Amino acid sequence: MITSLLLLPVVPMLAVLIAFFGSFAALLVLLSFGPRTGPAVRSFGGVVAPFVGAVAVIFAILLGFLANDIWDRERAAAAAVRTEADSLLSLTALAATFDLPREPLAGAVRNYAQTVVTDEWPAMVRGDSAPAAEFALDRLLKTVARLDLGSAGNGDLRRLLLNAGLAVRRARNHRLDLSRDESEPVKWLMVLVLAVTSQLAVAIVHLDRIRPQIAALVIWTSGVVLVISLLAVHEAPFVPPFAITPAPILHILKVIGGPGMPGAGAT
Structure with a gap:
């Protein structure tokens, strides 16, 4: 209920x-x-007015615990989205810094970001994920793993790129976990019971x-x-009307949609 x-x-x-x-x-x-x-x-008349304060304090304390859970989850969800976007940007920035070919990495990043925005964000309203986004992420990681780094002459570059790609996966998993998370129903039930008691x-x-x-x-x-x-x-960070938007990931689409690869200082 x-x-x-x-x-x-x-x-x-x-x-x-x-x-x-x-x-x-x-x-x-x-x-x-x-x-x-x-x-x-x-x-039963004769109960003094300060009696309301005792019930109100208990109600407020439990309400505060519930509010803290909700705000923490919302902050964590926003942070997960920013981390995901930053990791995508790191991939393109590293490629630009070491003069790697723009494609196919930019295409894989663009495809993943577009799929997340168009397919996965609406699915998260229902607490679901988008299989197309999972497929796009797998393609992105495979693209990173297959990059020809011979011209770069840097053995650590592949590790940096793979770490950035894996950071995208971790951030996405965290985002999906938070979209399915909710406060314990018992807490909500106790808030409603104490609200009635305060009345x-x-x-x-x-x-x-x-x-x-x-x-x-x-x-x-x-x-x-x-x-x-x-x-x-x-209560649900990705459910309207106050849902967390995919603006950081949309920014990635604007950055890599230009004529050149973004530099390391792009934001």
Whole structure:
């Protein structure tokens, strides 16, 4: 259930959260001041206002742990994309530095970058990879391994090129792992349970009059829905609307699409 909620588009997910927490807030008001249940519920009156703070602190701590997991995953995903792009750029820069032929290395890098952008990025929204990208990466590594380095006269050059190619594979694997990763459902469940508990705490300290209770519940519930929605839309780093873009890899296509091989200082 939690996973299904997090996979919803923004508007439906927001609608579900508003309906859920709004319905519970309305139920609390009805229970507190309804003709049948009101007298019994209001008999619990007298709970002091600072009681809300105790529940709110627990809710905030758990929310902070969840937010930290989400932001760490997003930062790691962005770093993986940058590392992948930097490794591709290193391949072309090394080739330019040692005057290696532009093709076929530039073509293999271009094909891989294009396949990642057009095929694999949409697939990562579903937590999948693109077989075409795997095939393009294999072709790139084979191209690096078969380069004729006789004219370069540098035995370490092949090692540098292979290390850059393997760095591309490692960065891609890390990127794919992060696209499939998600916070533990138990953490999300506990956040939702404590959010409901905090609504209950707000209601129980406002049992004397209906209007203050409604106002307090509206304000508190609005904040809860907003903060949970904010975390939910960032849960998956490669899922819109705040998805990490392939801009660093697109930059590689612009660089190697020019008339010459990029120099070592290209960015």
